[in-house]
Amino acid sequence: MKKLAITIAAVFATLNIFAQGTVNFSNLGLTTLTSADAFVRLGVPITVGTTTYAAGAKAPAGATFTVQLFWSPFDSTSPNAPTAPFQAETPSGHLAILGVYNLGTVTIAGITPPGGMGWFEVKGWESALAGVAFNTYDDAVAAGALTGVSAMFLLGGTGNPLPPNPTVPVSMGTGHGGIIIGVPEPAILGLGLLGGAAMLLLRRRK
Amino acid sequence: MRTKTLVLTAAISAAALATSMAQVFSVNAVGYVKVTVPTGKLQLLANPLNQPNNDLNIILPLKDDGSQDGVTIYRFDPVSGQYRNAIGWAGNGAGMGGVWLTADPDPNATVINPGEGFFVNNITAADVDLTFVGEVMQGNLSNPIPGNGALSIRSSQVPQSSNLGDPSQAGSLLFPALEGDTVYTFNVGTQGYDNAYGYFGVSGVGVLGTDYGWLHADTPADFGGPVLPVAGSFFVLKVGAAVQAWTRTFSVN
Numbered sequence: 001m002k003k004l005a006i007t008i009a010a011v012f013a014t015l016n017i018f019a020q021g022t023v024n025f026s027n028l029g030l031t032t033l034t035s036a037d038a039f040v041r042l043g044v045p046i047t048v049g050t051t052t053y054a055a056g057a058k059a060p061a062g063a064t065f066t067v068q069l070f071w072s073p074f075d076s077t078s079p080n081a082p083t084a085p086f087q088a089e090t091p092s093g094h095l096a097i098l099g100v101y102n103l104g105t106v107t108i109a110g111i112t113p114p115g116g117m118g119w120f121e122v123k124g125w126e127s128a129l130a131g132v133a134f135n136t137y138d139d140a141v142a143a144g145a146l147t148g149v150s151a152m153f154l155l156g157g158t159g160n161p162l163p164p165n166p167t168v169p170v171s172m173g174t175g176h177g178g179i180i181i182g183v184p185e186p187a188i189l190g191l192g193l194l195g196g197a198a199m200l201l202l203r204r205r206k
Numbered sequence: 207m208r209t210k211t212l213v214l215t216a217a218i219s220a221a222a223l224a225t226s227m228a229q230v231f232s233v234n235a236v237g238y239v240k241v242t243v244p245t246g247k248l249q250l251l252a253n254p255l256n257q258p259n260n261d262l263n264i265i266l267p268l269k270d271d272g273s274q275d276g277v278t279i280y281r282f283d284p285v286s287g288q289y290r291n292a293i294g295w296a297g298n299g300a301g302m303g304g305v306w307l308t309a310d311p312d313p314n315a316t317v318i319n320p321g322e323g324f325f326v327n328n329i330t331a332a333d334v335d336l337t338f339v340g341e342v343m344q345g346n347l348s349n350p351i352p353g354n355g356a357l358s359i360r361s362s363q364v365p366q367s368s369n370l371g372d373p374s375q376a377g378s379l380l381f382p383a384l385e386g387d388t389v390y391t392f393n394v395g396t397q398g399y400d401n402a403y404g405y406f407g408v409s410g411v412g413v414l415g416t417d418y419g420w421l422h423a424d425t426p427a428d429f430g431g432p433v434l435p436v437a438g439s440f441f442v443l444k445v446g447a448a449v450q451a452w453t454r455t456f457s458v459n
Contacts, residue, residue: 028404028421029386029445096421097406104401104423161398163248164327165280165289168357168390168399168441 021111021118021158022169025069025091026102027177036151036175039099040067040124043148043182058099059124059181065146067101067124067179068092068137071108074117074154082119082152088136094127105169107161115160115167122150122172124179146182153177235342235458239365241437242335243277243328250392252323252361252439255340262293262306262316265338270297270304274334279306280325281318282441284358289325290315321349321452323359323439325392338437342458349452351382353444361439364456370403370420370431370440374410378430382450383409383420390441391432399441400424403431 030038040059045052048060059065069089072082093103111118125140125147127133134140140147153176159169243249257265268274279293290310297304308315318324320343328334343363352358362379370389371378383405390399407418419429432440444450 022399024388024402024404026388026402026404026421028406029388091423093423096423096426100406100421102402102404102421102423105399159399163397164278165325166248166392166398168443169402171388171443 019112019114019116020107020109020161021115022161023069023106023108023120023155023158024169024171025104025106026100027122027172028100028102030172030174030176031178032174036178038172038175038178040065040095040101040148040179040181041099043180044146046146046182055182059095061095061097061100063094063127065095065124065181066092066127066134066140067095067103067122069103069106070121070123071110072119072152073110073112074119086119086121086152092135105159108158111158114162115158117154117156118158119152119154120172120176121152122177122179124148124181126181148179148181148183150177150179235344236340237342237365238337238339239437240335240337242333243326244333244394245328245331247394248325248327248392248397249394250323250359250439250441251326251336251437252359253318253320253338253340254361254365254437255338256320256343257340260317260319260340262318265318265340266306266336268295268297268304268334268336270302271300272297273332274330275304276329277334278327278329279318280327281315281322282324282357282359284352284356287357321361321363323361323441325359342456344457345455347454347456349454351442351444351450351452352448353446353450354448355443355445356448357441357443359439360442360452361437362434363452363454365436366456367434367436367438369433372405372409372418372420372431374418375414375430379434380452380454381431382452383431384444384446384450386445388443389420389432390443391434391438392441400432405431 027038042053042055042057042059045055048064070086071089072084072086075083089106089108096102123137125137126145129143129145160167239254275297277295281290283290291308293306293308296307306316347363349363369378370381372383373380385406387405389403393400401423403420403422405420415429420431
């Protein structure tokens with residue numbers, strides 16, 4: 001009996017080792033006229049080389065910005081929101097064309113069962129500032145670089161990479177994965193409003 | 207009598223000439239394609255040649271001596287988004303033939319025409335050679351691709367190795383690519399899917415690579431899409447209309 005229990009436990013442990021899900025980390029084609037914007041856009045104007053990009057424009061292709069997929073386990077006892085912090089998944093990378101990233105398959109080792117559900121979000125950040133490169137979102141935030149986070153989204157299933165019937169990495173879904181990089185901080189917005197109010201007061205006094 | 211003989215001779219000559227001309231101008235190309243599935247591996251394949259009946263029992267019989275029993279084929283149903291019931295090979299004994307078995311009640315469950323792909327799982331202890339025999343499809347061809355976000359396994363209807371491409375890329379397989387289409391190829395070595403290919407822009411509008419083309423994380427300077435081998439297939443997640451025709455005009459001449 002004890003042997004049987006150990007064997008069963010060992011089998012389940014083995015299954016857990018192989019538990020994983022796959023996601024196609026790309027926002028290509030996820031935006032339609034009727035859905036939310038899935039592009040990476042700029043919250044503030046920037047200049048790259050000799051080209052100036054307005055606020056609201058699609059973020060430039062190339063190494064200016066880095067994006068990365070983050071994952072949190074789906075907890076069936078709390079189906080409306082993740083209960084664990086989001087963790088970074090690899091690879092991270094740059095935009096392939098204006099506003100679009102296409103970084104291939106991300107394999108999330110912790111998803112149980114294989115091909116199961118999960119919460120996701122995409123973070124983007126300025127790859128370097130004043131000669132300092134940032135490998136992580138947190139480093140970029142700490143240095144005051146331009147950053148942004150997508151709305152979180154739940155995928156009802158991921159790709160199951162395991163034989164005998166491996167399913168393809170799942171798409172992030174229409175409208176998901178869009179980021180506005182460089183949204184002004186609430187504190188800055190507050191300062192702007194304060195300044196505006198002060199100017200109004202001054203004009204009234206005159 | 208002499209006139210009758212002359213007319214008969216002329217008729218036979220004309221028939222012979224017509225037959226010989228027909229042979230001269232025949233464009234049928236019959237051949238075979240051999241693919242090896244390594245032991246213990248899965249591989250995405252397709253039937254590259256056409257026969258009047260493309261039943262697996264006709265186009266792809268395996269060894270009947272038991273050495274290839276259990277080789278399994280998985281078709282994918284784009285409507286349900288699931289694999290269909292597996293099709294497994296069972297030999298009846300050396301010299302006795304064999305049969306592809308499935309629990310699928312569909313009478314065409316084992317009929318796979320050129321243009322559709324499938325997985326082969328070689329669970330045997332040795333590599334398995336698959337030999338497809340048939341005719342190269344020619345003329346105006348149309349391969350229906352399920353769209354509207356459906357996933358399907360498709361392949362070229364003709365035995366041609368090239369980039370998947372799009373209708374504006376000469377020399378490619380002229381796939382009817384639309385922005386947002388995603389293609390997955392399966393890597394036999396790693397037994398996993400390669401990074402996806404994603405299509406952007408509108409085929410032929412602007413400059414290839416700048417305004418349109420296939421994006422791929424591993425080959426950022428190549429916008430032609432995956433290179434498909436003869437008898438290879440791929441998964442495609444297709445946007446756009448519910449059914450889209452992958453058209454080709456193909457001739458072996």
